[in-house]
Amino acid sequence: MASTSTLSTAWFYSKLLLLGLLLVSYSSKEDEDDTVRGKQLMSRACDEIYVVGEGETLHTISDKCGDPFIVEQNPHIHDPDDVFPGLVIMITPFSNSRNNIII
Structure with missing residues (x-):
């Protein structure tokens, strides 16, 4: 069986990876929104x-x-x-x- 220390480390890095993925997806969505907003601004x-x-x-x-x-x-x-x-x-x-x- 894996030690508690190894499980804690794996849990920490999995949460860190999840947080990184969320930040990247939010940043990409924000860039898309700016593009759409800019097109709407020019076409209004x-x-x-x-x-x-x-x-x-x-x-x-x-x-x-x-x-x-x-x-x-x-x-x-x-x-x-x-x-x-x-x-x-x-x-x-x-x-x-x-x-x-x-x-």
Whole structure:
């Protein structure tokens, strides 16, 4: 029969291996979630009221939504570099027909 010391050591290493496997599987799942979250972030629609997502800047939102005048339309944005997730902004998509002047 195996000694108590050998069984204790085997038990310890089996638990350590199980913990390592759990951590690796959790880490892989987290990476997959970030990929999916990033795709959803890039594909979400630009509504008139827009909530800034993680990793977004005014420049990326402007390009995505077609609104080059975000700062001018949102007087609560004092510093264009100080944009954070959860910030609510107004979006007015730019249209060439809006700027055509008929004389």
